[in-house]
Amino acid sequence: AEQNTALGKDELMHMVRFGADQILSGKGGTYTDDDIDALIAKGDARTEEMQAKLQKDAKHDLASFSLLGDDGGPDTFSFGGENYRDKNKNAGNFINLPQRERKRNYDVNEYFRETMNAGGSSGIRAHAADAAARKKRKGPNYQDFQLYNRPRLEQIQQLEREIALKKEAQIKAIEAIRSKARTAPSLHNARVSVASGESMEELTQQAEDLEARLDLDFKLSEKDQKEKDELHDEGFPDWIRKDFKCFCSSMEKHGRYDIVSIVDDVAAEVGKAEEDVKKYYIAFWKNFERIADHKRIIDRIEKGEKKILRLRQIRDSINEKVDRHLKEKFREIYKGIDALKKQEEEAASAAASGTPSKRSSSPKPKGTPKKPPPIPDVPTPDQLLQYTWPTIKFSYGQNWKGYRAYTEEEDAFLLYCMWKHGFGMAERIRMEIRRAWQFRFDWFFKSRNAQEIQKRCEAVVRLIEKENDEIRKKKEQAEQKAIIEDQKKKAEMAAKKTQAEEAQAASSSAGNQQEDAQPQPMDVSA
Numbered sequence: 001a002e003q004n005t006a007l008g009k010d011e012l013m014h015m016v017r018f019g020a021d022q023i024l025s026g027k028g029g030t031y032t033d034d035d036i037d038a039l040i041a042k043g044d045a046r047t048e049e050m051q052a053k054l055q056k057d058a059k060h061d062l063a064s065f066s067l068l069g070d071d072g073g074p075d076t077f078s079f080g081g082e083n084y085r086d087k088n089k090n091a092g093n094f095i096n097l098p099q100r101e102r103k104r105n106y107d108v109n110e111y112f113r114e115t116m117n118a119g120g121s122s123g124i125r126a127h128a129a130d131a132a133a134r135k136k137r138k139g140p141n142y143q144d145f146q147l148y149n150r151p152r153l154e155q156i157q158q159l160e161r162e163i164a165l166k167k168e169a170q171i172k173a174i175e176a177i178r179s180k181a182r183t184a185p186s187l188h189n190a191r192v193s194v195a196s197g198e199s200m201e202e203l204t205q206q207a208e209d210l211e212a213r214l215d216l217d218f219k220l221s222e223k224d225q226k227e228k229d230e231l232h233d234e235g236f237p238d239w240i241r242k243d244f245k246c247f248c249s250s251m252e253k254h255g256r257y258d259i260v261s262i263v264d265d266v267a268a269e270v271g272k273a274e275e276d277v278k279k280y281y282i283a284f285w286k287n288f289e290r291i292a293d294h295k296r297i298i299d300r301i302e303k304g305e306k307k308i309l310r311l312r313q314i315r316d317s318i319n320e321k322v323d324r325h326l327k328e329k330f331r332e333i334y335k336g337i338d339a340l341k342k343q344e345e346e347a348a349s350a351a352a353s354g355t356p357s358k359r360s361s362s363p364k365p366k367g368t369p370k371k372p373p374p375i376p377d378v379p380t381p382d383q384l385l386q387y388t389w390p391t392i393k394f395s396y397g398q399n400w401k402g403y404r405a406y407t408e409e410e411d412a413f414l415l416y417c418m419w420k421h422g423f424g425m426a427e428r429i430r431m432e433i434r435r436a437w438q439f440r441f442d443w444f445f446k447s448r449n450a451q452e453i454q455k456r457c458e459a460v461v462r463l464i465e466k467e468n469d470e471i472r473k474k475k476e477q478a479e480q481k482a483i484i485e486d487q488k489k490k491a492e493m494a495a496k497k498t499q500a501e502e503a504q505a506a507s508s509s510a511g512n513q514q515e516d517a518q519p520q521p522m523d524v525s526a
Contacts, residue, residue: 144291145244147283148235156228167218177207243270252304314423314461321464322419326381329388389416395467410445411460426454
């Protein structure tokens, strides 16, 4: 097919002239100009007919659209055998929506205009407005962490609403009396007989007396008002949720008894005075049950305290191990330093008192006396441990042998770093390992990340705690053994003493018997 793609000249001419010969050589003979003009005229007539039909039928209205026009085809308005085109023809194309009701905005001028036109005196209108406001008042939004006594405050607010309802009823009664006074006859009208208490002057005076007593009869008692003020003073309205969360986090971090650290953290974080934080601390532990989720908060604080206690136990175990190591090394390195200190103290005291010391009482050799050797400088525990940590030994036991990936020197360095930086400072320990010249070729130890170092530190701590427990048990057993031996010695000494006393008593009784058995000397003078 690709080889025969090229077309020849004759083939192209055949394609162009295809069908032309049949048209020109038709059965009807050749086409003339008249035939062509008739054909064009027929086309023009049909075009005019179609345009007239479009102008007549096309209304450009989507509501009267039909799928096939007037040819009798299906109509878009036909459904279920019924045509809905002309059913609601006059209903329109839109749904009649109801008129929009606009919300009436608050207008201060209109409010006062209505209030002024309501009738009555200005005092009664003010009382009515106050009663309506108290009746609708819901009170401030007391948060539970602000430590308000909400149940009692709500009771007082309910009492205020009841008083406001009574006051509003009294105001309506006063308005009724005033309206009755407007139509009542006057006492000065002699033509009308007026009953007692039904005249305009008497009704007006009665209304004024009732209005004057509104503030006295419808208010909280002094006791309730004083209690309300005290309850408001107990709370902390200036504390927000952020301050309360900071306070709880600080107690979880330091524990409930480290008050100084809690006050410093909260004061620095939220910007409150230390006295305010102390007051809130005291009020919290007095009234923490007023908080809705106080159980969850106390549980979190207790978990934080357990964590603090565990960290203290770990720190004590590390210090116990390090102190034991430092004592051993100090005795090894500085042997005889106690004797030298004792000699120096004796010499100083002898020089101060002017009496020769025991050392100077011995005969001195001839010549210049030799001075005692100088006492070496004693290093601090940090300096001593810095040079002796590689000699720290661990009692691994049988369970640790065979699968230990860390050497004893690496564990000793981890112990030194935990003593220096604290337990849990894995990132600092990792940097110490990278800077230590003792491990510059220990790529396994230098390549450990913080998580792996922390895991190994926990294992070392467990090993130290086990070792400390064993030493403590041995010490207790030795003390108990010493107590038992001391008791045995005391019992033996008491038995020997008792035997000696018995022997002495027996010997004294035997001597007395011998003295009684000897004859008495005769009296020669007689």
